[in-house]
Amino acid sequence: MPLRVRAWILGVGIAAIFPLLILLLYSPPDGGQRAELAQFLGRFHPLAVHFPVALLLLVLVLEGAALARQSWDLRQSAGFVLGLATVAAIGSAWLGWLLAWSGGYEGSLVSRHMWGGVSLAAASLACWGLYGWKRSVYAAALLATAGLMIWTSDQGGKLTHGDTFLTEHLPRPLRRWLGGQRPSEVDPSSxxxxxxxxxxxxxxxxxxxxxxxxxxxxxxxxxxxxxxxxxxxxxxxxxxxxxxxxxxxxxxxxxxxxxxxxxxxxxxxxxxxxxxxxxxxxxxxxxxxxxxxxxxxxxxxxAVSPPLTADYRPQLKEITALETSLGVRLVPRSQNPTDGLILRTVSAPERCTDASLAQLAPVANLIVDAELARTRVTDKGMQAIANFSNLRFLDLSNTAVTSAGVKELMKLEKLESLNLTQTRVAHTTAAELQAKPSMKRLYLFETH
Ligand code: HEC
Structure with missing residues (x-):
């Protein structure tokens, strides 16, 4: 590349970094949140930073390989990749400032990371300027830049993950050797x-x-x-x-x-x-x-609430067998085995019919939530549902169920949420449901 072009590109690089320097000095992040667009763009910073990191490391690899093999081609590639890394570093630094200045950040960790980022952009540009000049000076500058990059990334990582993220699970002997201390944990029952x-x-x-x-x-x-x-x-x-x-x-x-x-x-x-x-x-x-x-x-x-159902675990085998034969899922609602099961049909709603509901009789008392939207269940199936004595949530939207079937559900003493969207339920039945003491939510979109 002719010297004149090089100088010109260097000038553009400096012109891209200099205003950022001025902003850092005169308009540092103060913890305020402002400028929607700046925040939007700024949030790409955590994504964008991976480019300069990877590219700078690639420069080191290419230079190393070029040295080992005395390869002119590899060395040229290194120069090109270094140029890309510099552009990426400058872009990321700008996004970083937008994020910090507009997104409510402040504090010494943010400042350190920010100065690190801008210095890194400048250092990459300097390396690019030195490339092809004195090899030894260039090599030293490149290594220093890589060190700066590692430090800056570490500061950024601490910002997002907290300052103990990397060392938290460090094996104990190593931690003792490094002198690091895990922050003492407070007794969770205190x-x-x-x-x-x-x-x-x-x-x-x-x-x-x-x-x-x-x-x-x-x-x-x-x-x-x-x-x-x-x-x-x-x-x-x-x-x-x-x-x-x-x-x-x-x-x-x-x-x-x-x-x-x-x-x-x-x-x-x-x-x-x-x-x-x-x-x-x-x-x-x-x-x-x-x-x-x-x-x-x-x-x-x-919040220690009474059990909603019996423990499902003794029936686990039966549950799994039913899942396979009926093509439904019976999923525990929480880690607590007495919180009951959710009946899910979404993966194949068309497989679920009145007959499937009848076959669920052995686990009827364990089901707290039945998701039957878009299944082929009809009024007849509601007789089986009426025996799900612990049922609290029922979704029948988009099914052929009518008022005749819904009347069966009046027997469900605990039913608190019923979704009848897009069914042919009549308004008189809806009024009866509304008067049911346990009922908290009744969905009647797109019905009569
Ligand atoms: C919306 C952001 C925000 C929330 C939420 C918030 N704070 Fe603050 N807090 C600040 C800011 C900004 C300062 C620094 C300015 C100042 O000193 O008033 C601060 C300062 C403080 C200080 C003074 C620290 C010092 O050494 O001067 C205390 C104490 C404090 N907050 C306690 C609390 C507590 C307790 C809560 C929760 C009940 C809370 N803050 C919630 C923004 C917040």
Missing amino acids: FYAMRVQPIFEDKCVLCHNAGKFKGKLRLDSYEHVMRGGKDGLVIHPGEPGKSELFRRVTLAPDNKDFMPAEGKAALSGAETKIIEVWIAAGATTHIAETAIQGLPPSSREN
């Missing part, structure tokens, strides 16, 4: 884990996490909560009144320091109470029983 952290997860972590630590504060783990933010500790054990975190959540909602910020849903009275009690009791992970007395019970503890 008061903090059961009652306090869920509040932060629900209302605060959105802005106070590894990527977006507004006010330099993270609230995604006990350690981070206790470490505090830009103004130091936010929890003073034993003294809710002196604790910045408690002060912020109890201010008047129109105060500029009020948390959660930006009009996000405020803490409920019960939630502030839990935080107050926890801080007053010393803000340790486990707190004394006596401190908890008088707190409203946690919704999680209340």
Whole structure:
């Protein structure tokens, strides 16, 4: 390539990087969210960054091979790929700035990653400029650029996955050797884990996490909560009144320091109470029983609900046999074996007929949810369904069922959701269903 063309291209490269440098200096990401289009484009950054990474590594491979085989062709390819890598690095840096500036990012990790990215674009361009000039200088610059790339990628990875992502499952001896410590885990049955952290997860972590630590504060783990933010500790054990975190959540909602910020849903009275009690009791992970007395019970503890059905596991063989012979699926609703089964027919709705429903009699009591849309079931099949005594959800949309069949369903005491979209059910029957005490949702789109 003639020297003049080279210089010209270099000039274009510099012209593409320089304005970005100015933006980084004068308009760094401040945590604000703005400019829809910028956010849209910015979100391509995590995708785009893979190009410069892969291409730069390819340059190293090509140069290595060229050296080993003394091949002029390979060396030329390396120069070309380096050019591509530089273009990709500049493009990614721009997308990165758009993402950070418009998408609500701030903090030192973001800044480091950003400066890394721009420097990498500049370094790639410099390598390209040096290519074909002094080999030794070029080689040194290329290696330094690769190092910079690895560091920058690592910062970016920490941004998206958290700073312990790579080391979290490092084998223990290796970790000891590297001196790394796994962040100590809080006992999941402790008061903090059961009652306090869920509040932060629900209302605060959105802005106070590894990527977006507004006010330099993270609230995604006990350690981070206790470490505090830009103004130091936010929890003073034993003294809710002196604790910045408690002060912020109890201010008047129109105060500029009020948390959660930006009009996000405020803490409920019960939630502030839990935080107050926890801080007053010393803000340790486990707190004394006596401190908890008088707190409203946690919704999680209340959530222990009675079994919906018998345990399905003893009938597993029968269930599998029915699945194969009828072409339906009988899927557990949750990990809890007494939450019942879902009857699914979507993979072959036309195979499911009144006869199939009759054959499900041995497991009738286990079915809580029956998805029968677009199947060939008719009014006759509803007699079989009427024996599904634990049935709560039933979808009959797009079937031939009419009012005569639907009347059978009145016997289902627990039925709470019934979808009759596109069936020929009459409005009088609909009114009867509506009056049924257990019924919560009745779907009647495109019916009479
Ligand atoms: C919509 C984003 C957002 C949410 C949600 C949010 N915060 Fe904040 N928070 C911020 C910002 C921005 C700052 C820094 C500005 C400031 O100090 O007011 C901050 C600062 C703080 C600080 C001060 C840190 C220090 O050292 O100065 C505390 C404490 C805090 N938040 C607690 C909370 C708690 C508790 C919640 C959940 C109930 C929460 N925040 C939810 C955005 C948010």
